[in-house]
Amino acid sequence: MGKIVALCKRRGFIYPSSEIYGGINGFWDYGPLGAELKRNLRDAWWRAMVHERTDVAGLDASIIMHPKIWEASGHVESFQDPLVDCKKCKGRWRADQLPETKCPQGGPHDYTEARPFNLMFKTSVGPVEESASISYLRPETAQAIFVQFLNVLNTTRLKVPFGIAQIGKAFRNEINPRNFTFRSREFEQMELEFFVKPDAFVREGERTVAQWHEYWVEERFRWYESIGLPRAKLHPRVYEKKELAHYASACTDIEFDFPFGRQELEGIAARGDFDLSQHQKFSGQKMEYFDEEAKARYIPHVIEPSAGLDRTVLALLCHAYDEETVTDEKGQSETRVVMRFAPRIAPIKVAVFPLLKNKEVLVTKAQAVFRLLQKHFVCQWDDRGNIGKRYRYQDEQGTPWCVTIDFETLEGAKADAPEFGVKAGDKETVTVRDRDSMKQVRVRISELVTEISKRF
Amino acid sequence: MGKIVALCKRRGFIYPSSEIYGGINGFWDYGPLGAELKRNLRDAWWRAMVHERTDVAGLDASIIMHPKIWEASGHVESFQDPLVDCKKCKGRWRADQLPETKCPQGGPHDYTEARPFNLMFKTSVGPVEESASISYLRPETAQAIFVQFLNVLNTTRLKVPFGIAQIGKAFRNEINPRNFTFRSREFEQMELEFFVKPDAFVREGERTVAQWHEYWVEERFRWYESIGLPRAKLHPRVYEKKELAHYASACTDIEFDFPFGRQELEGIAARGDFDLSQHQKFSGQKMEYFDEEAKARYIPHVIEPSAGLDRTVLALLCHAYDEETVTDEKGQSETRVVMRFAPRIAPIKVAVFPLLKNKEVLVTKAQAVFRLLQKHFVCQWDDRGNIGKRYRYQDEQGTPWCVTIDFETLEGAKADAPEFGVKAGDKETVTVRDRDSMKQVRVRISELVTEISKRF
Numbered sequence: 060m061g062k063i064v065a066l067c068k069r070r071g072f073i074y075p076s077s078e079i080y081g082g083i084n085g086f087w088d089y090g091p092l093g094a095e096l097k098r099n100l101r102d103a104w105w106r107a108m109v110h111e112r113t114d115v116a117g118l119d120a121s122i123i124m125h126p127k128i129w130e131a132s133g134h135v136e137s138f139q140d141p142l143v144d145c146k147k148c149k150g151r152w153r154a155d156q157l158p159e160t161k162c163p164q165g166g167p168h169d170y171t172e173a174r175p176f177n178l179m180f181k182t183s184v185g186p187v188e189e190s191a192s193i194s195y196l197r198p199e200t201a202q203a204i205f206v207q208f209l210n211v212l213n214t215t216r217l218k219v220p221f222g223i224a225q226i227g228k229a230f231r232n233e234i235n236p237r238n239f240t241f242r243s244r245e246f247e248q249m250e251l252e253f254f255v256k257p258d259a260f261v262r263e264g265e266r267t268v269a270q271w272h273e274y275w276v277e278e279r280f281r282w283y284e285s286i287g288l289p290r291a292k293l294h295p296r297v298y299e300k301k302e303l304a305h306y307a308s309a310c311t312d313i314e315f316d317f318p319f320g321r322q323e324l325e326g327i328a329a330r331g332d333f334d335l336s337q338h339q340k341f342s343g344q345k346m347e348y349f350d351e352e353a354k355a356r357y358i359p360h361v362i363e364p365s366a367g368l369d370r371t372v373l374a375l376l377c378h379a380y381d382e383e384t385v386t387d388e389k390g391q392s393e394t395r396v397v398m399r400f401a402p403r404i405a406p407i408k409v410a411v412f413p414l415l416k417n418k419e420v421l422v423t424k425a426q427a428v429f430r431l432l433q434k435h436f437v438c439q440w441d442d443r444g445n446i447g448k449r450y451r452y453q454d455e456q457g458t459p460w461c462v463t464i465d466f467e468t469l470e471g472a473k474a475d476a477p478e479f480g481v482k483a484g485d486k487e488t489v490t491v492r493d494r495d496s497m498k499q500v501r502v503r504i505s506e507l508v509t510e511i512s513k514r515f
Numbered sequence: 516m517g518k519i520v521a522l523c524k525r526r527g528f529i530y531p532s533s534e535i536y537g538g539i540n541g542f543w544d545y546g547p548l549g550a551e552l553k554r555n556l557r558d559a560w561w562r563a564m565v566h567e568r569t570d571v572a573g574l575d576a577s578i579i580m581h582p583k584i585w586e587a588s589g590h591v592e593s594f595q596d597p598l599v600d601c602k603k604c605k606g607r608w609r610a611d612q613l614p615e616t617k618c619p620q621g622g623p624h625d626y627t628e629a630r631p632f633n634l635m636f637k638t639s640v641g642p643v644e645e646s647a648s649i650s651y652l653r654p655e656t657a658q659a660i661f662v663q664f665l666n667v668l669n670t671t672r673l674k675v676p677f678g679i680a681q682i683g684k685a686f687r688n689e690i691n692p693r694n695f696t697f698r699s700r701e702f703e704q705m706e707l708e709f710f711v712k713p714d715a716f717v718r719e720g721e722r723t724v725a726q727w728h729e730y731w732v733e734e735r736f737r738w739y740e741s742i743g744l745p746r747a748k749l750h751p752r753v754y755e756k757k758e759l760a761h762y763a764s765a766c767t768d769i770e771f772d773f774p775f776g777r778q779e780l781e782g783i784a785a786r787g788d789f790d791l792s793q794h795q796k797f798s799g800q801k802m803e804y805f806d807e808e809a810k811a812r813y814i815p816h817v818i819e820p821s822a823g824l825d826r827t828v829l830a831l832l833c834h835a836y837d838e839e840t841v842t843d844e845k846g847q848s849e850t851r852v853v854m855r856f857a858p859r860i861a862p863i864k865v866a867v868f869p870l871l872k873n874k875e876v877l878v879t880k881a882q883a884v885f886r887l888l889q890k891h892f893v894c895q896w897d898d899r900g901n902i903g904k905r906y907r908y909q910d911e912q913g914t915p916w917c918v919t920i921d922f923e924t925l926e927g928a929k930a931d932a933p934e935f936g937v938k939a940g941d942k943e944t945v946t947v948r949d950r951d952s953m954k955q956v957r958v959r960i961s962e963l964v965t966e967i968s969k970r971f
Contacts, residue, residue, distance in 0.1 A: 068666075068670070069670060070670055071572075071666070071667065071670035071671055074663060074666045076576065076577040076579075076580055076581070076659075077580045077581030077583075077584060077662060078662075078663075078666065079662055079665065079794065079798040079800040080581040080583050080584060080662070080797075080798050081581070082581070083577075083579070083580060083581045083640065083650070084640075084641070085640075086577040086579055086580065087577060088574065088575065088576040088577055088659065088663055089574070089575035089576070090572075090574065090663070090666060090667060090670060091572035091573050091574065091667060091670070091671055093575065094573035094574055094575040094681075095573060097575055098561070098573075105554070110889070110893055111889065113885075113895075113896045116527075116546075116547035117547050117550035117551060117554075118544065118545070118546065118547065118550055119544065119545035119549065119550040119553055120532065120544035120545070121532040121539075121542040121543065121544055121701045122684065122701060123532075123539070123542055123636075123686070123700070123701055124532055124533045124539060124542065125532070125533030125536040125537070125538070125539045127533075127536050128533060128536060142642060151642045151643060176642055180579075180638045180639070180640070181638060181639070182636045182637060182638045182652065183636070183637070183688075184539065184540075184541075184636075184688065184700065185540070185688070185690075186598055186607045186632055186688070186690045187607060194539070196638065196652075203532075203544065206533060206534075206535055206536070207530060207534075207544055207546070209535065210524075210527070210530045210534065210546060211527065211546060211547060214524070214525060214526055214527035214546060214547070215527055215547055216897065216899060225550075228578060228684065230579070232639075232640065232641070232642070234641075234642045244579070244640065245577045245578060245579055338535065341536075342535040342536050344535040429569075433566070433567065437566055439569075440569045441672065443672060
């Protein structure tokens with residue numbers, strides 16, 4: 060894990076937040092490559108969950124909402140960890156994570172009884188600081204979806220079964236943030252609330268609540284595979300009856316084999332009609348759906364696939380990281396660090412190099428190729444050092460393909476057309492080097508976009 | 516403006532946050548169409564500012580950062596509005612926005628002296644609530660960029676002049692949120708900090724600080740035009756010397772003609788080396804850049820194009836809104852409401868209709884066309900009501916093109932191939948209806964993707 064953390068800093072995937080001020084525990088910033096990785100992941104999720112379906116609509120709600128929402132959801136009352144103090148040194152810990160060290164004041168710690176500590180960040184909204192103005196940073200994105208259920212229903216043409224999807228920040232004042240970005244205080248969630256018929260209204264040929272739950276567990280496994288996480292490292296954890304909240308009928312976590320153990324990426328819960336019912340009770344608004352076919356009103360049940368974006372980024376980083384020993388032409392061995400991201404997730408898709416930096420004709424031609432590719436892929440230009448070093452640099456960034464413009468390119472251009480435009484004839488070729496096999500092939504410039512697109 | 520607000524609610528662009536609980540002043544949620552519009556705008560900005568350039572890297576930093584950052588930036592001391600209370604009714608207002616109404620307790624209000632009110636939202640981080648744990652929700656995304664300047668510099672191959680771009684939420688506890696989403700308490704910014712040589716190091720042929728400022732003003736005007744806002748509604752507001760902060764050498768706002776007046780979309784400021792110098796002073800870390808060519812160390816100067824995402828969405832909504840009187844075949848006049856978004860910004864690009872909902876062959880063929888188009892564009896399926904009503908519905912959503920599968924499509928299919936796949940031969944055609952001209956043309960299914968792509 061240490062090596063991955065070091066690479067994240069070294070290559071600009073992830074930095075500690077506020078690092079020049081000594082950092083702030085539980086907060087992280089995504090650097091240039093991390094920001095691209097996160098973007099790709101958000102897009103892949105949104106595409107699969109919203110754009111490729113006809114039964115899901117998106118939402119982008121505020122982080123600060125009416126405080127009563129968190130009473131209805133149960134977060135004000137019970138979203139808390141038990142906390143213990145040492146009366147001597149004033150240290151503070153989660154009751155289930157007491158330190159093994161002695162008290163700095165001497166002897167063992169002198170613990171208080173465990174007291175509940177609410178994990179929501181509080182703030183005050185409006186110019187008057189008083190209890191009525193207290194609000195919270197959302198500890199999950201899900202509640203905004205329930206609260207806007209009626210608006211989405213009334214302003215779209217969706218009918219049950221349908222879903223509302225949201226990606227956004229959430230905040231939890233964790234007592235002990237840990238495992239790099241895995242458990243942090245500020246994080247991003249990708250949540251779907253999928254509203255289905257209660258079993259009493261299900262007709263023949265339609266899925267029951269349990270079947271919808273099964274459907275979404277399988278869909279979500281497939282999605283993780285589609286972004287390059289192998290099924291072998293993904294595991295369902297099916298909750299036992301006694302582990303479930305009183306309103307839930309099922310919950311399955313998707314766990315991933317992190318270097319620090321098997322941990323949850325996503326939970327897929329069948330939450331019954333609990334959330335909508337609570338909001339109906341606390342807001343006084345009817346949260347019912349009128350089912351035209353069944354000629355009945357009911358509060359839909361909900362299946363909630365709730366994924367952590369930062370955790371998924373971390374899983375991708377951990378899975379992608381690889382070291383291998385390679386031997387160069389001179390028989391010298393060295394260790395190559397390579398991030399084996401699936402191409403669709405890789406922050407940079409193509410790097411473009413002129414073989415030599417100080418040869419103007421090479422540079423001009425390479426720039427033309429760069430502009431051509433940039434219209435289709437996220438590209439990076441690199442003209443520093445020698446080609447071997449540029450490859451290693453791109454390997455650490457996980458760039459699937461490096462395109463080099465060399466003297467053979469120019470020969471082809473000359474044979475074909477005197478000017479160095481990209482109207483490129485049949486004889487103009489460049490090398491395309493594959494990150495994983497390290498093999499190079501020559502490809503015609505006129506076929507470059509098609510050839511690279513094919514490899515995704 | 517009222518009509519636009521009503522349409523936003525009716526069609527699912529924007530809802531009041533927490534509406535079922537009576538709302539929360541200054542917070543808004545983006546519904547299904549608004550979420551897509553925002554996504555398109557973010558992507559257009561990121562593409563223009565990061566992907567299409569070789570001199571800008573992205574960043575995605577945390578909202579909560581080390582509190583000392585806001586001391587260094589000056590926000591703790593001076594990010595405040597003057598506040599006035601009425602001693603009788605306890606009302607509270609900005610000193611420059613006093614109400615014209617009488618005091619509810621009778622007679623005129625009895626105002627206190629104006630007192631400063633800090634606009635940052637405060638919270639407490641960690642399990643111990645004490646002054647040391649106070650932190651803030653960032654009131655701007657810019658400071659995270661300055662704080663990570665060294666990390667980005669050290670983990671990329673960028674050299675001055677270069678920029679760091681970020682899109683993200685920011686929070687200001689505005690005393691009087693107003694003008695719909697224009698001035699809200701939670702909003703999203705798109706900010707670039709572009710680091711340039713101080714004039715003393717500028718060599719012949721290179722841009723001076725003032726020239727870089729000019730460059731970015733022009734670039735940003737062009738960007739707003741590229742998303743469909745006409746130059747005629749965009750206006751530069753050049754700050755006078757006396758309006759500038761002491762460290763700034765220039766600032767130009769880009770203003771837009773909103774229905775409620777000419778208001779700022781973006782400010783482009785030349786901020787000198789103020790921010791990096793302040794962080795150097797407060798963090799004790801050298802924020803210098805070593806210029807290999809000039810063989811000198813200096814703190815770069817910065818040009819900051821800082822745009823409001825929500826304001827730009829609002830400008831797009833205001834500009835797109837149009838009403839026109841149309842007359843149908845029977846000579847009946849009606850008012851058509853149409854959102855004239857530029858296609859690249861429109862939430863839905865193509866709607867696909869089977870002419871009749873209850874004709875299975877039409878529906879099957881339409882589904883095949885839908886699946887074909889969905890691979891390339893954000894599409895919507897609609898089979899309700901009659902075609903005329905579907906067109907009106909799509910007009911209000913701003914969908915540029917509606918594709919209808921009708922009996923002529925089937926005739927073509929029969930003539931060409933007996934099965935209803937999308938291998939579609941020359942004779943299979945559909946109608947493509949243009950949102951703005953309302954004209955329909957028949958297009959071959961085999962050419963549909965190309966034909967629609969051309970119209971962007």
